[in-house]
Amino acid sequence: MTSPDKIMPQIDPDKCNGCELCVAGCPTGAVAMQGTLAVIARPDLCSYCANCEDICPTGAIGLPYQIVLAPQRPAT
């Protein structure tokens, strides 16, 4: 299974219009511009708050989620 800490927001360069709203909306400074495109410049800072995904007007940003069952509680 993909290690959760390796999962990062995906930015589709074909959809990114360089509006920089995601950069302004990122509370941790993880998103930055590289030329005219937004990139996750500091993955270590990303808190996975989904602000960038929600704010993107072109749907260029997506946050992948791993779906898991909650650990079973031991029988008492």
Place this chain on the structure above:
Amino acid sequence: MVLKNSLLRSIPYFASLDEETLASIAALAVRRTYQPDEVIFLEGEPCAGLFIVDTGHVKIFKASLEGREQILTIISPRDSFNDVAVFDGGPNPASAQAMDAVELCVIERPTMVSLFDRYPKLAQAVVAILAARCRMLVGMVEDLSLRSITGRLAKLLLDQAAQGQDVVPLTRQQMAARLGTIREMVSRSLRELEDEGLVKREGRQIVITDQAALERRAAQ
């Protein structure tokens, strides 16, 4: 890169073949690699052959002219795709795109056809695989026509969690493309399930906290 017999044997078509035959098929297979998001083939193009995934994940999808996407299925390692076009000789019925780094091999249609001629036992595997594809599509019709979006999402989350190891993480956009809806509706349904205490978002994970209740939701 050499195609391993063990990869071929994991595909139902080839499970009954001896090592020598597998080795001769492996020699004819073409190995290819794809970057994340790279298109493997498009709907309507001539069939290149049977594709067998070694590593990574491939989405099989239909797209509208407006760019809306319906994901039919996601292919995991040791599964094949484009079977239908191999069997009927027609064009690719859907498009295929790498979701992450993908390594696969392609066995050309004439090779597959000659194998079916030489090994009639393969026909049993063909029937089983096509029946499974048919069952999957019937299930999709049921989901799209009879289940609510929240019910479909509940079913998708359960299916994803049940697959465990090989499953690829999904964005809300990709969930929407699986469910025949838009991202905003997935967000709304996800919030609904969170409010009901059936799932919770924990960073990069969606954790199913009440499986039994989510299963009941999936039936709606």
